[in-house]
Amino acid sequence: MRVSEQAKQETRARILEKGAELFIGKGFEDTTTRDIALAAGVAAGTMFNYFPSKETMAMTMVNEALRGGTEDFHRRRSGEEDLAEELFLFISSGLRRLRPFRPFLGPVLERSLSPFPRKNVCREGEAAHQEHLAAVQEIIGRHGFTEASDYVAVTIYWSLYLGIVAFWSSDESPNQESTQALMDYSIRMFVQVISGSEGERGEKHAL
Numbered sequence: 001m002r003v004s005e006q007a008k009q010e011t012r013a014r015i016l017e018k019g020a021e022l023f024i025g026k027g028f029e030d031t032t033t034r035d036i037a038l039a040a041g042v043a044a045g046t047m048f049n050y051f052p053s054k055e056t057m058a059m060t061m062v063n064e065a066l067r068g069g070t071e072d073f074h075r076r077r078s079g080e081e082d083l084a085e086e087l088f089l090f091i092s093s094g095l096r097r098l099r100p101f102r103p104f105l106g107p108v109l110e111r112s113l114s115p116f117p118r119k120n121v122c123r124e125g126e127a128a129h130q131e132h133l134a135a136v137q138e139i140i141g142r143h144g145f146t147e148a149s150d151y152v153a154v155t156i157y158w159s160l161y162l163g164i165v166a167f168w169s170s171d172e173s174p175n176q177e178s179t180q181a182l183m184d185y186s187i188r189m190f191v192q193v194i195s196g197s198e199g200e201r202g203e204k205h206a207l
Contacts, residue, residue, distance in 0.1 A: 011050070014042075015037075015042065015047055015050055015051065019040075019057050020100070022035055022039060023058060023101075023103070023104040024101075027103075028104035028107045029107060033047060033048070033053070055111050055112060055122055056123070059124035060124050062101060062128060063125075063128045065098050065100075067131070069096060070093070076089060077089055086139050090135065090139060091187075105165075105169045106169045109169075112128075113128065113129060115159065132161070133157075136154075137154070140194070145194050145195065156193060160189075163182075163186070164186060
């Protein structure tokens with residue numbers, strides 16, 4: 001019997017939902033693919049047709065959240081922001097969408113987005129990487145920094161971004177105020193690197 005596209009999408013959504021619940025409740029490292037399959041009511045082989053590994057599954061959740069953050073960013077930006085303010089808005093919009101996944105985000109990003117060379121590249125992680133940098137280059141270009149897309153500038157930005165996300169994932173300060181301070185400093189430093197000036201400090205930001 002042929003499974004309809006709607007049934008496939010419902011199964012996929014159920015696997016992601018149960019996977020997230022287990023990652024949050026049991027921990028990413030202690031959750032097995034068998035646990036997820038049982039919770040979702042599917043055979044292990046069926047689940048692997050959707051997600052070849054729990055890393056891919058978790059990174060799919062992250063990637064979809066980041067895409068939602070990008071949509072939020074486009075809705076929220078006024079067009080009056082300077083470069084630092086717009087980068088802050090873009091990053092904070094993504095972090096808002098990632099907030100439900102904070103309990104298991106660290107090990108997922110360590111495996112999928114680590115800047116160190118890896119034998120196995122996570123396809124979803126690489127997609128998140130490329131889509132994020134493409135959006136950042138669009139933002140930078142919108143502010144007239146046409147040469148900012150070179151390898152060095154992009155590498156500096158990505159290193160700063162991963163540092164921000166890593167810090168945020170375990171930031172216990174009220175409303176993640178420590179992360180806000182780190183973001184503000186890191187973004188202003190990046191703007192200074194690509195422009196030769198510190199750039200204007202925006203109004204107080206909030207995640």
